Amino acid sequence: MMPIPVIAVFDVGKTNKKLFLLDEDYNIVFEKSARFIETVDEDGDVCENLETLRSSVHDSLHEIYRMPQFDIRAINFSSYGASLVYVNEEGEPLAPLYNYLKAYPQQVKKQFYDTYGAPEQIAAETASPVLDSLNSGMQLYRIKYQKTDLFSQVKYALHLPQYLSSLVSGQAYSDITSIGCHTQLWDFVQNDYHSWVKEEHLRKKLAPIFPSNQALAMILNGKNCAVGIGLHDSSAALIPYLISFAEPFILLSTGTWCISLNPFNQQPLTAEELSSDCLSYMQYQGKPVKASRVFSGNEHEQQVKRISAWFGQSPAHYRTMPYQAEVIAALKEKYAPATTGTDSTGLITSGFAARDLAGFANDVEAYHQLILDLVDLQYSSTQLVLKGTQVKDIYVDGGFGKNEIFMNLLAQKFPDIQVWAASVAQATAVGTALAIHKSWNYKDLPNNLIQLKRYKALTHPVNI
Template sequence: MTRNPVIAIFDVGKTNKKLFLFDEQYKIVFERTARFTETTDEDGDPCENLESLRLSVFDSLREVFKRKDIEVKAINFSTYGASLVYIDEDGRPLTPLYNYLKTYPGPLKQQFYQKYGGEAAFSAQTASPVLGSLNSGMQLYRLKHERPELCKDVKYALHLPQYMSYLLAGVPCSDITSIGCHTNLWDFQQNDYHPWVKQEGLLDKMAPLVASNEVMPAVFPGNNYSIGTGLHDSSAALIPYLVNFHEPFVLISTGTWCISMNPFNHTPLTEAELAQDCLCYMTFQRKPVKASRLFAGYEHELQVKRIAEHFNQNTMRYRSVDFDAGIIATLRHRKPVAKGTGITAFGNRDLATFSTDVEAYHQLMLDIADEQYKSTQLVLKGTRVKRIFVDGGFSKNVIYMNLLAAMFPETEVFAASMAQATAMGAALAVHSSWNRKALPNDLIELKYYALAHNAAI
C-alpha cells in the first residue's frame, strides 16, 4: 500500500485541543478534538492541565503512527499565546501553566513600569498595551520577584507552542511570533529583547530564537519526521493570506474578538493607538503587523439575546437574516445614541422603538459595523491597502459584510473562508521541509461584496 505523506498539526485553544492531518494538497484527512478539565494553581486560580495536554499529544501520535495509509513527515503546533512553561535542567515544568487572565498584583505592576520608563513610553517600545498577565513577560517578572528561589531553578521560560515542540524534539527554542506578541519582552524599535530582560538577569532564561520555518529531528519514537518550532495562533492564521496574496491587504479575523491585522503597516504604534487597544503581532517572517481589537463578537452575542427576549424569538433566527438596504437607509436617519460604556451604542437603545426584531437586528449590526470601521481605520492609515478580507463568524453575516463594503468604498471587501486557518498556517510555515509539491493557490475561498449604492450609508 502506498502511504500518503501528511503533516500533523496540534492546534491548542483555550477550550478545544485539536489534532489535524493535512495531505500535500492541504486537505484535512484526519481530525480529532479533545477538551480537558482545567486544574488550579497554588492560588486556586483556574489554569490549563499541562499534564493532560502532554499525555494527549503522546497518545494521539501513537495512534496516528499505527495507521498504514499515511506517513507523518512533519509535526507542528499552533497554540494560544501569553502563557509560559518554566522548565528545569531536565525539562520538567516547575510550576502550573498560569492563566493569562490571572489577576496581576498592582504594586508589582507599578514597580515595573516606574523602573522602566513609565507605561506610555514602555508600551510604545514593546508594542504592548498594559495588559497585566496577558503580557507574558510580566509573568516571568512576577516569578522572579515573588518566588526568587524557584526562579533560580528555571532553565528556560518557553511559550506554550515551543514547550509542545520541546516535548517531541528535545530542543528548547523561542519563536518570534510568540516573543513578539504583546509580551513586553520585545523592543520593536531596537528589534531585540527589551533591555529590562537583561537588567533583571532573565535573558539567559530565554531559549535561543529559531526561525519559524526551521525544523528539528524528533526524539519521540516513530518514523522519520521533522518537528517545527510552533507558532502563536494569531500569527499562524495570517500565514495562508501572506502566502496567497502579495498586494497589500488587511485581514479582519472575527470571533469573540474582531482583530484587524495589517501586515503592510510598519509605522510605530503611537500613544493614541495604544490607548485604543492597538498592538503589534509579528509575522513568521519577523515583520511587525499592526493590529487593532474590538470585542464585537461578544457584544453581538449579548445583544442578540436581548433582542430575542424582547421580541419573543429564538436566537438561532439571527444566524441568517437577509440584508435590507431600505431598513439601513431608514435607520441612518434616526437620532444618534451615545455609546456609553458598552462596545457599541446598541446597549443604550430602547428596543420598544423598533417595529420588528429584524429592524432591531439591522441596528445592532449597523452599530457594530460603525465601531468596526473605526477600529480597522486605525491600522489602515498611511498604507495603500486595496483589499479587506474578513474571516471567522462575521464573514457569514451578509448584513455585516454589506455594511463594510459600503463603509470602505475605495477598497474591495471579501468574505474569506478556509478550513482551519490557524492549523493550516502552522503547516504552511514548514512547507518546504515536508511537502514535495508547490504551494496550492486555492487555499482560500473568497466572496466579493460589491458596494450597495442604494443603502445610503
C-alpha cells in the same frame, strides 16, 4: 494503497482544541476537535487545564500514528498568545497556565514602571499596549517578585505553542511570532530583547530563539519527522495570505478577537494607536505587522446570549440570519450610534450592552443592531492600521466572514476598498503547516489556497 504523506497540526484555541492532518496540497484529510473543562489556579481564577491539554497531545499522536492510511511527515503547533508555561529542567510544568485576563497586582506594575520608565515609553519601544497580564513579559516579572520559590525552579518560561512543541521534541525553544505578540519583551527598534529583560536577568529564563520557518529533525515512531516549534495563531493565520497576495491588503482575522493585520504598514506606533489597543505582531519571517484589535467575538457571544434569552430564541438561530437592509435603515433612523464602553477587564466594547432590549420590536432588530454596533467599532479599529497605506483589499477570515450582516455592513463602511469574505479552510492550521513547508513537502507552494466572495456596498456578494 500507499499511505498519504501528511503534516499534523495542533491548533489550540481558548475554546476549541483541534488536530488536523493536511496532505501535500494542504487539503484537510482528517480533523478532530475537543473542548476541555477549565480548572482554577491557586487564587481561584479560571485557567486552562494544562494536564488535560498535555494528555490530549500525547493521546492524539498515538491515535494518528495508528492510522495506516497516513504517513506523518511533520508536526507543528499554533495557539493563542500571552500564555506562559513555566517548566523545570525536565520540561515539566511547575505552575498552572495562568489566564491572560488574570488581574495584575498594581504594586508590582508600579514597581516595574518606576524602574524602567513611563508606560507610554515602554509600550512604544515594545509595540505592546499596556495590557497587564496580556503582556506575557509582565507575567514573568510578576512571578519573579511574587513567587520567588517558583521562579527559582523555572528553567524556561515557554509560550504555549513552544511548550506544546516541546512535548513532542523534548527540546525547548522560543519563537519570534510568540515573543513579538504584545509581550513587552521585544524591542522593535533594536530588534532584540528589551533592555529591561536583560537588566532583570530574564534572558536565561527564555529559551534560545529558533527560526519559525524551520523544523527539528526527529525520529518518531521509528520514522523521520520534522517537528516545528510552533507559532502564535494570529501570525500563522496570516501566512496563506502573504503567500497568495502581493498587492497591499489588510487581513481581518475574526474569532474571539477581531484583529486587523496590515503587513504593509511599517510606520512606528503612535501614542494614540497604542492607547487604542494597536500593536505590532511579528510575522514568521521576522518582519513586523502593524495590527489593531477588538474583543468583538467575545462580545458577540455574550450579547447573543442576552438577546436569545430576552426573546426566547436559541443562540444558534443567529448563525445564519440573513442581512435585511430595510431593518438596518430603520435602526439608523431610530437609534444614534452607540457610545463605546469597556468590559470588566477594561477592553473596549461596542456599547451594545447598554442598549435596552425592550426597545426592539423583535430579535431580528436587536441582532442587526448588535452587528451594526460591532461594525462601527470594527471600522474605527481597522482605520488605525489602514491610514497612510495603499491598501486595496480587506480580507475577512474566520467567523464574522460567514456573517452576512457583518460583511454587508463592513463593505458599506469601506466603499473605496474591496471587501472580501476569504475562505481558507482553517487558515491558522494551514499557515502553521505552510511555515515549515520546505521541511516536509516536496511539492511547490499551492496557488489556490483562498476562496473569495466579494461584498459591495448595498449590493449582493459576488463569488470569485
